[in-house]
Amino acid sequence: xxxxxxxxxxxxxxxxxxxxxxxxxxxxxxxxxxxxxxxxxxxxxxxxxxxxxxxxxxxxxxxxxxxxxxxxxxxxxxxxxxxxxxxxxxxxxxxxxxxxxxxxxxxxxxxxxxxxxxxxxxxxxxxxxxxxxxxxxxxxxxxxxxxxxxxxxxxxxxxxxxxxxxxxxxxxxxxxx
Numbered sequence: 001x002x003x004x005x006x007x008x009x010x011x012x013x014x015x016x017x018x019x020x021x022x023x024x025x026x027x028x029x030x031x032x033x034x035x036x037x038x039x040x041x042x043x044x045x046x047x048x049x050x051x052x053x054x055x056x057x058x059x060x061x062x063x064x065x066x067x068x069x070x071x072x073x074x075x076x077x078x079x080x081x082x083x084x085x086x087x088x089x090x091x092x093x094x095x096x097x098x099x100x101x102x103x104x105x106x107x108x109x110x111x112x113x114x115x116x117x118x119x120x121x122x123x124x125x126x127x128x129x130x131x132x133x134x135x136x137x138x139x140x141x142x143x144x145x146x147x148x149x150x151x152x153x154x155x156x157x158x159x160x161x162x163x164x165x166x167x168x169x170x171x172x173x174x175x176x177x
């Protein structure tokens with residue numbers, strides 16, 4: 001006859017408590033500037049609902065992007081997809097004045113961008129920086145970190161049309177990084 005073996009597995013609560021201790025220690029050891037950036041990130045996440053639907057996320061003071069023009073977005077249409085319950089397609093036109101810059105952000109749905117005019121540089125989630133010219137496209141899977149998008153030209157504007165497939169009700173289209 002075999003003796004019964006009791007095996008104790010850690011509970012989820014114990015794991016969360018341990019994780020909390022590690023995070024608290026990391027916070028305490030983090031330089032003050034890192035703490036301020038973390039607080040700003042949480043504030044951005046919590047205030048995202050109050051911002052315009054596709055507005056560029058706030059840029060840290062003193063960064064190169066603060067001196068650059070922002071993108072301007074115009075929603076062209078939003079329609080429910082009758083053959084895909086719970087989903088809608090939204091089309092927007094994004095104007096990039098010369099040297100315009102859009103900082104890191106995410107989108108909740110799939111996005112196809114079509115360059116209508118000029119040149120757009122863009123980087124997705126740690127991938128290589130891509131340079132896209134009029135007539136070219138790029139695709140963003142849902143929730144992918146879009147590191148930046150910019151018009152590198154100091155004189156000519158650029159435009160892209162973006163087609164979003166998201167949950168019904170057409171928004172929000174922009175999420176914080």
